[in-house]
Amino acid sequence: MVTSPSAPTLSSSVSGTGNPLVASYSLTAPDQSQVKIQFGLTTDYGLETWLVPAPSGGGTVTILVAGMLQSSTYHMRAVVQLANSITIFDVDQTFQTGAIPADIPMPKFQVTASDTPPCAGVELVNLNPNNPVVTDLQGDIIWYYFNATDQAHKCHPMPLKPLTNGNMLVSCTNRYDGAKTPYCVLREVDLASKTVSGPNGPRELLMEDLNQRLENIKTPFGRTVQVNYYSHDVLPLSNGHVILLCQEFVNVNVGGTEILVWGDALVDLDDSYNPVWVWSAFDVLDINRHPFEWSPGAYDWTHCNAVQYTPDGNLLLSVRNQSWVLKLDYANGSGSGKILWTLGFEGDFAWNNLDTATWFFAQHDPFILETSDNSITQLALVDNGNYRAGTYPTPYSRGLILNIDETKMTAEISWQYPVSPNFFSFWGGNVNRLLNQNIEICMSDPIPCGSQQKSAPSFAVEVTVDQQEIWRMNTTPSNVYRSNRIPSLYPGVQW
Template identity: 30%
Template sequence: MRWASAILIAALGTTGASAVTLTTDLPSPQPAGTNILVSVSESGDSEHLYQLSIAPADQPKDRRVIYAYQSSSTLEWSSVRPGSYVLIGSVLDVESGQQSAAVLPFTVLPAIPYGLNAPVVHPTRNPLVALYVAPPCGDPIRMRVRFFAPSIGVEQVTTPEWCLPQAPPHFLIAGMRQDTTYLMQHEALASDGTRLQSSWPISFTTGTAEIAISPSTIHAPAGPETSPPEPLIWNSTMIGNDALGLSPYPLATDLEGNLLWYWQRPVWALRPGADGSFWHITPDPMTGTANQLLTKADLLGNVIKQTSVRDLNVQLERRDDTDRINDIHHDVRELRNGDVAFIASVERLVTDLQGAGEVSVLGDMIIVTDKNLTIKWLWNAWDHLDPTRLATMGEVCGPGDAGCPPFYLGDESNDWTHANALALTPDGNLLLSVRNQDWVVKIDYDEGSGDGSILWRLGPDGDFTMLGGSEDDWFSHIHDPSYIADDAIVLFDNSNLRCEAEEPPPDCQSRGQIWQIDETAMTAELVFNKDLGDYAFAVGSAQQLANGNLWLNAGMLGTFAEPRATVQEVDPSGITVLQTDLDIFQYRSYRLQNLYSEATNGD
C-alpha cells in the first residue's frame, strides 16, 4: 500500500505531511451499504478545511472527490459497490495554502453470504428502499433489476451495473409503495441493452413510511390523455406546513398521490439525476449559514459528491478572480461530459450605480466544475449584464428574507438578478433564467470554450421582436425555461409584473408558455399560452412530456401560513387532463419514467 500512498500524494500535489490523521468509526472490511464516519484531522492552531476522496486500490490515480474542502472534519461515506479502496483525507491550511494528505485502505465486502449463487434483497434505513444483490458473474456483463408489485402491475427497471467475478452488483431499489409486496429479478443485458436472461423473482415487502405528506386533492384524475411514459412525480417540497405537520422533504408519488420515495431531511432539492440520484442544497453544518453545500446523493441520501462555498472561494482566490460567492442556489446541471454547472450569488458594494451613494447589490455567477469539483469555467453577471438596469420590481433583500441569499456588505441588498434556472442549449451553450430582469439569456458557453458573452436576451426590452400578440404576452419573473426543440423554449411564467400591477388584468393568473424563436431573424412568437387557474407569486417549473403535453407546477399559492401548490398536465390544445392540489409549497415538480431517469423534455 505504500506505493499507492506515494502515487496518491504525488497526484494530489500535497506535502504528505505525517501530521494528517485519517480514521474511521468502523474497521475495514464492512459490508456494502454500511455507513462509515471518516475523520480527518491535523495538528496546529490555524484554520483548516477538509476533503475526502476515494480511489480503487489497484488504480490509485483514478481518484474521485466525495467531499470538496469544507469546515467539517467528520464526513459520512457509504458505498454499495464492493471492492478494495483507498480513502484519501486532505487538509488545507487556509492561511498558508499548504495541503497535506493521509491515506487509509478500506475494503467493502459484498452484502451477500459467501458462496451463495442466488440473489438476496435487504431492507435499508428507508422503509421504501431495498438493497438487491445479484450473485457474482463468471464473465463481466451488464445487469439491471426489474421490479413490480403484482397488486399494482407497474414495472420499473434500475440503471444497469457491471457484474464482475468476485464483485456482484448491488442495486438500490426505490419507487415502491409502503406496506406492499414487490417481486424483483435481475436481468443480464447484451451490449445493445436487450435482455439476454432473467433470474427467478424474489419477493420483498416494503415497510411503513415515517413521514407525512400533503394530501392530494385530485380535480382531474389521470386518464387516457395523460402521458404514459412518466407515471412517477418527483417533487421538491419547501418550507413545510406547520398546521398539518408537514416537513419539506424531497419525495416522489404516483399519479394518484401514493408515496413512492422520500428522504427524511429538509433540504432544498433541485432536480433528479439520471442514475438513481438527486441534487440538493443545505446549510453549512458548522455555522448554519444557508445554501453552502451542493450535494449529489443516492436514493438513501448518501453523498456521491459534494462541493462547498468555502472550497469554491478558495479556488476563486487561487484563480485571482475579483469576486467571491455567498451561496449556491436554485439550479444545477450535469453536462454531457460529466462536468457540473450551477448558480451562485455574488455581492458587490457599488457607488451611484443603483441609486445614490453606496449600495450592496446581489448578482449571480455560473460556475462549471469538472467531475471532481474543480472550477473549469466561470460566468459573472457583473461582467455581462448592465448593473444600472434595476430589478424590474425593485426587489431588495433584508436579513432573513425568504428567497434571498446571505449578504454581508450592507443592512440590505438590492436583489438585482436573482437567476433561478440553468439549462444547456442544443448548440452547446447555456440558457439562464434571470428572474429579476425578466429575461431568458443565452450565454456563449460553447461546450466550455465560450467567452461568456450574451448571445441574446429573450423577454421585454430584450433582443427579439415579438410576432403578433401584445406586450401582455411577455412573461415576468419566470422559472425553469428550457429547450424542447431547436427553436422552441418552454417556461413557467409567474406573471408577477402583470398580476401585481396597479391595474392588473381581471383574474390574473400564472401561465405555462412555449415560445418559438428564430435566432437569425431575431423574432419570437408565443405559440402556447395556458392560464393556470391561480397566481403563483414565486417558484414553479415546466416540462414537456413524451406525448407532447406539458407538466406545470404552480409552486407557491396561498400564504406562508396556508401554503398551496397545484400541478397539472395540459395537452397541446390547453385542456387540463390531470390536476392535483397540494397543501405545501413546492419548488419544482417533474414527471419521470422512474427514479433512475432524469427529467427530460419531450423525449
C-alpha cells in the same frame, strides 16, 4: 432468446437501506452478464430496474430497488442476461418496506384525473422548503431524499435532478429556510440518499470549499467570485461537468451610495468539482436596471432561477428580477461570458407586434423544447407576471410556449395556459412537453384572483394541446418549486 425458469446456482440476498422505501438486492453474477430486478406487489411484478453489468470476471452485483409504497410487502427477483443470450431468473424474494419516519416532513397529494390516461411515468416533485419526493400518478409517495446533516442545517435541495448513471444530483441551500448561518452543499447520492464516493472521496462540495477553490480563478472579465449561497438550479452536462448557479452579494456604488446588492454567478465544475470557468452577473448587466424587488435591505437584483445548455454549446440563463432570459457565451467552457442576446421586455427580440404587456415577466424555468441545427426554435417557461408592464389592474400568470427565431430575432406566443387573467402564482413553477405531446404545468404559489385572495395548493396539471385537463395533482402544505414527469427512477426505463 433462450430462458431458464430457475437458477439454483445464483446466490442472492435482499436487505434494507437507510431509506425505508429502498431495498438492496445483491447476487453473484457470471462474467459478461447483465442484471436487473423485477419487483411489484405480486409475483406478476410489473416494475423493473435498469440493467447493471457484472464486474469483469464475474462477481457481486448490488442494485438498489426503489419505487415502492411505504409499509407494503413487495415481491422481487433478479433477471440475469448471460453473454450467450440465455436469461435466467433468481427465486422470488420478498421485502417489507417501512413507514416514512414521522419526523421527516412530507406533503399530502390529491390527484384528480379524467377518463383519458395521463402520460406514463412518475412525478418528481421538488419542494420549497422540505425534501424532494417522487410519487406515482395516484399521488402516493414511492421515493424521497433525506440527509440528516441537511435537515440539521435547515437545508433542502433546490433542486434534485436524476443523473444518467442512476444517481441523483442535489444542490442544497438554506437560503430560504430561516437559518442564521449559511449552509450549502452540492452532492451526488444514490437511491438510498447515501453520498456517492469517487476516486477522490465523497462526491460533495461544501460552499466554503468551493470559495477556497474560487480564489484561484477569475471570470473572463478579471473578477474573483465568492459565493454566499448556492441558488435555484444545477445543470449536469454530458461531459461530466456541472454548472452550479450561485448567489453573490457585492457592495456596489449606485447613485453615489454604496449598497449590498444580491447578484448571481455561474460556476463550471469539472468531474472532480473543481471550478474551471466562472461567470458573474456583475460583469455584464446594468446595475441601474432593477425593475423588480429592489428595496433597502433587499436589493435582489437578478434572482436567477434556471440554467440550460444550448445546442451551440452556450448557456441559457433565466434572470427573474430582470424579466429576461439571457444567452451567454459559454462556448463549452472557453467563452467570453458576454451576453449574446436577451429575450424579454426591453430585450433584443421583436415581440411580433404584440402588446408589450403580453411579454413574460418574472419568469421561472425556461426550458428548450425544440431546436433546428444549432438554434433554439421553441422555449417553454412559466410567466409569473410580477410587475407586468402595461395597464392591467392585477398581475396574472400562465404557462407559455414561445416560438423564437435566433436569426431574425423575433419571438411570439405559440401556446399558453391558463388563458384567464384571473390567475396568479407569485413565484416558481415549470412547463414541459410530455412524451404523449400533452403539456405539464406546475404552479408553485397560486392565488385565484377574487374576493378572498387566499393561496391555493401548489399543483401540477397535465393538459392536452387544446386545453383539456386530464390529470391534476394538488400539494399541501408545502409549496412545489418544480414538478416533472420522469419515465422512472432508472435511466432508460419506462414505467
